[in-house]
Amino acid sequence: xxxxxxxxxxxDENNNAVLEHRSFARIGFLGNPSDVYFGxxxxxxxxxxxxxxxxxxxxxxxxxxxxxxxxxxxxxLDNRVCRLKSEGYYGGVRLLMAIxxxxxxxxxxxxxxxxxxxxxxxxxxxxPRQTGLSGSSAIVSATLSCLLDFYSVRHLIRIEVxxxxxxxxxxxxxxxxxxxxxxxxxxxxxxxxxDFSKEHMDRVGYGIYTIMDINLLPxxxxxxxxxxxxxxxxxxxxxxxxxxxxxxPQGGRPEKLAxxxxxxxxxxxxxxxxxxxxxxxxxxxxxxxxxEIAKLAEEGRTALLNKDYTKLKLLMNRNFDLRRSIFGDExxxxxxxxxxxxxxxxxxxxxxxxxxGAVVAFCPDxxxxxxxxxxxxxxxxxxxxxxxxxxxxxxxxxxxxLSKP
Numbered sequence: 001x002x003x004x005x006x007x008x009x010x011x012d013e014n015n016n017a018v019l020e021h022r023s024f025a026r027i028g029f030l031g032n033p034s035d036v037y038f039g040x041x042x043x044x045x046x047x048x049x050x051x052x053x054x055x056x057x058x059x060x061x062x063x064x065x066x067x068x069x070x071x072x073x074x075x076x077l078d079n080r081v082c083r084l085k086s087e088g089y090y091g092g093v094r095l096l097m098a099i100x101x102x103x104x105x106x107x108x109x110x111x112x113x114x115x116x117x118x119x120x121x122x123x124x125x126x127x128p129r130q131t132g133l134s135g136s137s138a139i140v141s142a143t144l145s146c147l148l149d150f151y152s153v154r155h156l157i158r159i160e161v162x163x164x165x166x167x168x169x170x171x172x173x174x175x176x177x178x179x180x181x182x183x184x185x186x187x188x189x190x191x192x193x194x195d196f197s198k199e200h201m202d203r204v205g206y207g208i209y210t211i212m213d214i215n216l217l218p219x220x221x222x223x224x225x226x227x228x229x230x231x232x233x234x235x236x237x238x239x240x241x242x243x244x245x246x247x248x249p250q251g252g253r254p255e256k257l258a259x260x261x262x263x264x265x266x267x268x269x270x271x272x273x274x275x276x277x278x279x280x281x282x283x284x285x286x287x288x289x290x291x292e293i294a295k296l297a298e299e300g301r302t303a304l305l306n307k308d309y310t311k312l313k314l315l316m317n318r319n320f321d322l323r324r325s326i327f328g329d330e331x332x333x334x335x336x337x338x339x340x341x342x343x344x345x346x347x348x349x350x351x352x353x354x355x356x357g358a359v360v361a362f363c364p365d366x367x368x369x370x371x372x373x374x375x376x377x378x379x380x381x382x383x384x385x386x387x388x389x390x391x392x393x394x395x396x397x398x399x400x401x402l403s404k405p
Contacts, residue, residue: 018056021145024390025049025133026184027222027353027360030319031194031297035207036178037279038198039294042301043184044191044214047388048222051125051138053096055146057117063096064122092139096121098169099140103147106157106165114151121146131224132354134181140166141185158401159394160206162186181354183209190214190392193301211392216304218312220387221370223339223350223377224358275326286326293322313349313364320351332356342380346372360387 024045031041065072070091074080100121107114121143127135144166148154157165163182170177184192191212200208278286296315303311320340324332336356343350343361346369350361361384363369377384 023138023141030300034294035180040297053142062120131357188393189390316349
């Protein structure tokens with residue numbers, strides 16, 4: 001299956017067109033989690049996994065439950081209870097409902113006229129659960145793209161604003177998150193440097209987003225586990241990692257997926273609120289550590305532009321070490337730490353892709369080191385695969401809405 005199909009035509013060109021958009025899994029490469037602390041990050045989306053949304057014109061407005069992610073039929077009461085314990089109460093339908101509400105409210109508040117035709121919305125995903133690859137925001141991002149085309153308003157809603165709409169939809173559902181993931185997914189591929197400086201954020205409500213050449217990245221590998229149950233206590237954004245349900249995934253992949261393990265949120269909220277409170281209270285260690293993490297993104301941009309991959313390795317490792325010092329081993333989780341240590345054992349650089357559940361690794365010594373990584377991951381029971389880079393998918397209508405530098 002082609003992970004990068006051409007976007008469907010807009011509703012203006014054909015009122016009966018079926019629209020389908022994909023949004024890809026995201027890797028936070030450098031600087032995370034400083035995006036929620038007015039920092040800087042570099043992120044990109046990958047073609048390994050994605051979520052899709054489909055919009056079909058219809059007589060009534062219908063949000064279709066997914067046959068696996070939004071189950072309402074079970075073999076027995078015990079089966080239902082077991083499902084609740086492992087997957088929680090919520091599926092992906094609520095994500096579609098939330099972005100529809102936020103989209104409509106934004107258009108109303110900004111005098112953007114919407115026609116009164118109806119549609120049927122559905123979604124699918126193959127993003128593995130609890131891997132820190134932004135599964136929930138991918139579903140919301142893909143749905144927003146469908147709405148932009150159905151109502152032919154893509155040229156009226158700035159690219160920089162769209163991540164805020166996605167984040168606001170998730171906030172409607174109590175999902176704690178930052179803008180980084182949504183920016184990477186809205187930009188539809190490519191490498192994006194993000195500056196969330198407080199002055200700019202306070203003035204316009206979004207960051208300064210700069211598209212970089214995706215080909216500046218060296219070959220990278222993704223490490224994850226099929227059973228991320230020991231992912232530690234949840235950190236600042238980890239609640240968003242549970243937004244994909246157990247499924248028959250796209251492309252024949254065997255991974256188990258999960259949507260919204262709501263019952264695990266209380267732990268994450270406690271950890272996040274503690275770090276956040278310390279930061280707001282002026283804790284010198286938290287503030288200086290977050291500032292150093294943000295600086296890594298700036299140094300990383302320079303290293304990438306100069307193709308200084310020796311420096312890049314050091315920056316990736318330092319990013320993880322700083323996160324570990326802030327949140328602690330119990331929070332990060334034994335399996336997550338082991339994935340990083342397996343990579344470092346053979347001399348590779350490694351850090352979380354997000355808040356835990358998956359790791360991005362860089363083998364500066366080339367194919368022989370990659371082979372060692374594959375062998376060590378196999379011994380440890382981890383899955384490792386090459387990162388598939390996705391070039392930016394912004395079209396002319398999108399590019400015209402970009403702010404002038």
